[in-house]
Amino acid sequence: MVHVVFSTSARGSLRMALAGAGGAAAVGAIGGTGGPLGRLAAKREAARSKRETAEAPPLEGTPADVLCLPLALSVGDISEAEPGGRRKGVLAGLWAMGPFENEEFADKMLTEARRALEALDRRAGAGETVRVWQGPGADDACGLRFLAHRLRPLGFDKLRAERVPLPEFWPRPDGTAVRCDGWGEVEPRHWAALADPEPLAAPVLNALAQEWAALRAENAPLRAVVNGRLMSAAENFYDGFVLEVLRAQPEQFREAEAIGRLLGSLRTGVSDGFAAMRLEALVRKGLLEVVSGPQPGRPVYDRVLRKKGM
Secondary structure, eight states, X not given: OEEEESSHHHHHHHHHHXXXXXXXXXXXXXSSSXXXXXXXXXXXXXXXXXXXXXXXXXXXXXXXXXXEOOOOTTBSOOOOSXXXXXXXXXXXXXXXXXXXXXXXXXXXXXXXXXXXXXXXXXXXXXXXXXXXXXXXXXXXXXXXXXXXHHHGGGOGGGOOEEEEEOOSOEEOTTSOEEOOSSGGGSOGGGHHHHOOOEEOOHHHHHHHHHHHHHHHHHOOSEEEXXXXXXXXXXXXXXXXXXXXXXXXXXXXXXXXXXXXXXXXXXXXSOOHHHHHHHHHXXXXXXXXXXXXXXXXXXXXXXXXXXXXXX
């Protein structure tokens, strides 16, 4: 079996889950005011985590079976048949760091995706089951459709594929409910309990592949999940939410804090890099001005902005 995820955070968590009880489990308490009671609580939490990991039902596979496609396909040009220069440009813009870090990050993500696709073609073609872990966000929705389109030449009738949708909520033994916005937020010890795969039959895979072909033909600046459906959208699709968050900010504010509030309101809608791009668009329009820029090595959105015409 091969496991497919669409973010590096999901990749890391799933690999730890597949490592099983033998994996490391550590908690560090640095500074703060917790004192001995805080350290005791941290130790108890670590013990509980290790116990739950050991008691969780096993997942099939090993960490090496996790294939990651961190392509952020909900944003930007998707006309390329294979992830190439255009996708690299999108990833570099989303990284929101300095130019060198942009190029380095984009190269790394593309290299990982290409290697994963090569392994996927080989192993799916050999008859291994492809399990796709799909969160509620647009990147995962795009990733699943891209994957179906990619696997079409192998013959859907010959493929063994399934997906595991992330539940909106799941109960905890203490009587509370948990909601995560993506698989990357799920702790390794919970993956097995949430693994409720559903088969992806040939007609379903064909429909998903056709949807991706239609989205590629439209090649809109953005794709969004609206009322449960993935569709093309304008680049400023989320700007109403952006402006609503900005109205609640003081005249002068830290951009990173505004982005945090926007991510909280949109939840699975956008990434921090995309939010930074939309705020930069407002700077270019003259609705915001830069008061102070970021320190060297910090993200471009680690700066102070002032409202100016809104």
